[in-house]
Amino acid sequence: MKKAYVGVLMFALCLWAISAMALPKGSMALLGFGAIKEVAFSSDSKILAIASEYGVYLYDAVTFTQIRYFFVEDGNSISFSPDNKLLASGSDDNTIKIWDISSGNTVKTLVGHTDWVNSVRFSPNGKLLASGSDDNTVKLWDVSSGDLVKTLVGHKWHIISIAFSSDSKLLASGSSDNTIKLWDVSSGEEVKTFKGHTSDVTSVSFIPGGKLLASGSDDETIKLWDVSSGDVVKTLVGYANWVKSISISPDGKLIASGSYDNTIKLWDISSGKEVKTFVGHTDWVNSVCFSPDGKLIVSGSSDGTVKFWDISSGKEVKTLEHTSSIYSICFSPDGKLLASGGEDKTVRIWDVSSGKEVKTLVGHTSGVYSVSFSPDIDGKLLASGSSDGTIKLWDVLSGKEVKTLIGHASWVISVCFSPNGKLLASGSYDMTIKLWDVLSGKEIKTF
Structure with a gap:
């Protein structure tokens, strides 16, 4: 086995050498994403992070040049810290890594889950990191020390998506048991269980203001929930395949959703009506996110591309791609x-x-x-x-x-x-x- 470890070490050292350097200005962005699992903007709109089956990539959101590459085994989820100094990634090796964006170094590796980590999110106050896993648990970690603070147990199946409320007091988790659970972050106690979806809940997100929660599901619907009562306020219908990702616009008026029908849809939260459909991907859309200024939607797909869409015109602005991995x-x-x-x-x-x-x-x-x-x-x-x-x-x-x-x-x-x-x-x-x-x-x- 020692020989195998040495071989893997050689491979890792080569990747480390690459990840430690930024491509020179004016150079081509060479992408080998594979299937893209999640895309995310830093809060200052300067950096776009891409989690894929071949690792995590950071791009300058203005020039589209690659800044960093972090080697992880099948990166499933990413999250920027509120001050944009750290990036967390969850992957199929059951661990969470916290990276220093400036240096490119690994700050901490959080070990505790016993199965794939599907979702990671920093709390808005930056003190905690939450992780959801195929081991059916949500874990809360202290960002400063890296210590495990709490393990939230209650779901009967895999945790696919998690989201903090804006005040960092509540955490929502979506699961393959078709439910959403609301947790009190301080006590770790379950506050509420939202039932209504008939298949996996693949994405959850609080609407700004904290009164509503949005969820996307493999039952091909998006639901809006009243956080206080747990009742369904609206069900958005229009997909012919699984809804894999949702994102709320910064002003809380729109929802973007990505589906396995290869499209992105834009919805008006107030009316529940579909506003636009963005067509261009040739495979599943696994992740969508709004730019912090609310003018663009970015989508990541299993076709190996990341696309930028202008919300007002509905047109594709930019595509990051490579002909093969x-x-x-x-x-x-x-x-x-x-x-x-x-x-x-x-x-x-x-x-x-x-x-x-x-x-x-x-x-x-x-x-x-x-x-x-x-x-x-x-x-x-x-x-x-x-x-x-x-x-x-x-x-x-x-x-x-x-x-x-x-x-x-x-x-x-x-x-x-x-x-x-x-x-x-x-x-x-x-x-x-x-x-x-x-x-x-x-x-x-x-x-």
Whole structure:
């Protein structure tokens, strides 16, 4: 097992090196989102966060350039702290991570859930972080210490969505048991259970003012609830498939909703009527959110794109996308080139200053999971590791394949040159690390 851990560590170190740096100004935003689970704006509208099956991405919301990448195992949910200094993420590894946005470092890893973490939310006062999980519980954490404060037990099935009231005194949780529960944050006691949905409650959100609560469900409806009485005030009907996400406009007048019918709908809260339908995604819409100024809606989809929509015109303003998922990126030693390896079996080389693709290296028969430039100043060679079990060495200038290194019995997920460029190390799912002579292409050692 030690060999497997070392291989994973090599992979993680490469990702750490990437996440610690921001792409230079004017460079192309290379995206490899996979299915997008949640999108969120910072409260000052400066940063857009994207949680996806391949990690968490932070983008400058004005220039659309990537600021940070945080490696998490299948990122399900994200939440900015009220002061926009921290970002929390919940994932399939059962943990919550709190990140320092400025440095890119992990501040804390919160361990306690025994199943996937589907939803995380900072309290408006910034003191607590709530998390909802497939282990059927909601947990409250002290942000400063990272200590578990309370575990809220009462739901009979998975917790899919959670939301704090604006005064941080109440917490709502939506579950696969078709109910919404209202909790007293101070005591941890259940205040109320809202019943009315006939399928999973996938999204909950308080309407500004705190008197109403909105919920979206797999029963294809959105419901508005009176928080005090627990009664249904309105049921919004118009979808032909599951409602997976809802977001309330900053002025509390509109609801945006995303569905598995690939559309986003805009609703008037007062009348309960549908105002607009935004069409453009080609797969499930998993997350929607309003920009803090209320002028834009951002949607994230399983089609691998993030779309920006102008609310007044209903038109698509911007799309962040890539033709296929990107598994690995690496800068050349002089910072002028960027290499990317992806699901499409190719290695692509990009000019950083112009953002243009310089070369496409074709030869692998499966996805490319790792790329690495040789350490000489102009990065004459590029190594690529693939799920086809091979490593290829490429001449960067000509784009031609120099050698194919064969020896691994499974996916090659990490490649790395030695500082003098004479050796290449590779890590694989076959539980081994191999050391190769770059000049001859021969295997020297297996760990």
